[in-house]
Amino acid sequence: MAIRDWPKAERPREKLLARGPQALSDAELLAIFLRTGVKGKTAVDLARDLLSQFGSLRALLEADATRFIQCKGLGTAKYVLLQAALEMARRHLRETLERGETITSPQATCAFLKRHLRDYPYEVFAALFLDTRHRLIRYEELFRGTVDGASVYPREVAKRALDLRAAAVIFAHNHPSGVAEPSACDRALTARLREALALFDIRVLDHIVVGDSETYSFAEHGLL
Numbered sequence: 001m002a003i004r005d006w007p008k009a010e011r012p013r014e015k016l017l018a019r020g021p022q023a024l025s026d027a028e029l030l031a032i033f034l035r036t037g038v039k040g041k042t043a044v045d046l047a048r049d050l051l052s053q054f055g056s057l058r059a060l061l062e063a064d065a066t067r068f069i070q071c072k073g074l075g076t077a078k079y080v081l082l083q084a085a086l087e088m089a090r091r092h093l094r095e096t097l098e099r100g101e102t103i104t105s106p107q108a109t110c111a112f113l114k115r116h117l118r119d120y121p122y123e124v125f126a127a128l129f130l131d132t133r134h135r136l137i138r139y140e141e142l143f144r145g146t147v148d149g150a151s152v153y154p155r156e157v158a159k160r161a162l163d164l165r166a167a168a169v170i171f172a173h174n175h176p177s178g179v180a181e182p183s184a185c186d187r188a189l190t191a192r193l194r195e196a197l198a199l200f201d202i203r204v205l206d207h208i209v210v211g212d213s214e215t216y217s218f219a220e221h222g223l224l
Contacts, residue, residue, distance in 0.1 A: 002042060003031075003042050003043060003044065012024060012028040012029070012031050012032050012043075012044065013032060015028065016028075016032065026047075026051055026056075026057040027044055027047040027048045027051055028044060028047070029057075030047035030050065030051065030057065030060070031043035031044040031046070031047040033078075033081075033082070033085075034046060034047060034073060034078070037073065038072060038073045041073075046072075046073045049073075050071060050073070050074075053071065061082065061086065062119060065079055068082075089115070090115055090116070106217065106220070109128070109170065109208070110208060110210075110215045110217075112139075113126070113172045113208055113210055113215065114210050114215060116139075116141075117172060117173070117174040117210045118174060118210050118211075118212065120144075120174055120176065121176055122144060122145055122146050122150075122176060123144070123145045123146070123150040123173055123174060123175070123176060124141050124143070124144050124145075124150065124173060124174055125141070125142050125143040125144075125145075125150045125152050125171070125172075125173040126139065126140060126141045126142060126171070126172045126173065127139070127140055127142055127157065127160075127161075127169050127170065127171050127172070128169065128170040128172070129160070129161060129164045129166035129169055130166060130167060130168040130169065130170070130205070131165075131166065131167055131168075132167040132168075134168060134205070137164050137165070137166055138164055140160070142156070142157065142160065150173065152189055152193075154192050154193050154195075154196035154197075155196065157169075157193060157196065157197070158196045158197055158199070158200060158202070161197060161200070161202050162200060162202075166202060167201075167202060167203065168202060168203040168204070168205050169197065169202060169203070169204055169205065170204075170205050170206045170207070170208065171190070171193065171204065171206070171207040171208070172207065172208040172209070172210060173186075173207075173209060173210070174209075174210040174211075175209060175210065175211050177211075178211050178212030178213070179211050179212075180209045180210065180211030180212075180214045180215055180216040181209070181211075181216060182207075182209050182216055182218070182223075186207070186209060187223065190204070190207045190218060190223070190224070193207075194224070204224060205219065205224070206218055206219040206220075206224060207219075207223075207224070
């Protein structure tokens with residue numbers, strides 16, 4: 001049976017309009033993106049098959065072009081559309097922090113950092129440079145390393161903060177292992193960064209470790 005013949009309340013598009021996108025399953029959301037199914041299958045059926053094939057919605061969204069394009073019902077046009085949608089989502093999160101508003105929401109900050117850092121296969125050390133009112137000046141990824149760690153140089157971090165006239169910073173880095181718990185090296189590095197920046201009256205507000213599905217805030221755990 002075609003989706004147009006389903007009861008109105010069960011059709012993904014009508015359901016989204018009536019109840020909001022959060023009411024839809026992963027398969028229903030993906031079906032709206034796909035728009036059409038393939039011979040013998042509705043868009044929802046195809047979406048379920050794809051989710052089963054990739055293992056999860058996240059795995060499908062992060063698939064490389066070669067694997068994505070080869071899947072039945074997908075292709076180059078849908079890959080391009082998906083990448084554009086994902087980039088718009090990233091930019092939306094960036095604009096949330098770049099509107100000149102004071103950063104007061106840990107949730108928004110963590111969502112932004114997870115979107116940017118979570119999927120790297122190696123460690124990336126980044127910083128949110130803030131002004132005296134804790135408004136975002138710039139987000140920068142400063143150092144990159146292997147899965148075993150990134151080499152971070154406090155002197156270079158301090159120099160960049162001074163160049164941007166930052167009054168405060170929030171540091172962040174990812175753990176490719178997926179575990180957000182900070183290591184002893186992470187704690188030692190944070191202490192060195194605080195000492196280096198304190199010489200210039202620049203405050204370290206937090207250091208956030210990004211794991212696969214969670215984040216760890218030094219500030220929330222009383223480590224700053």
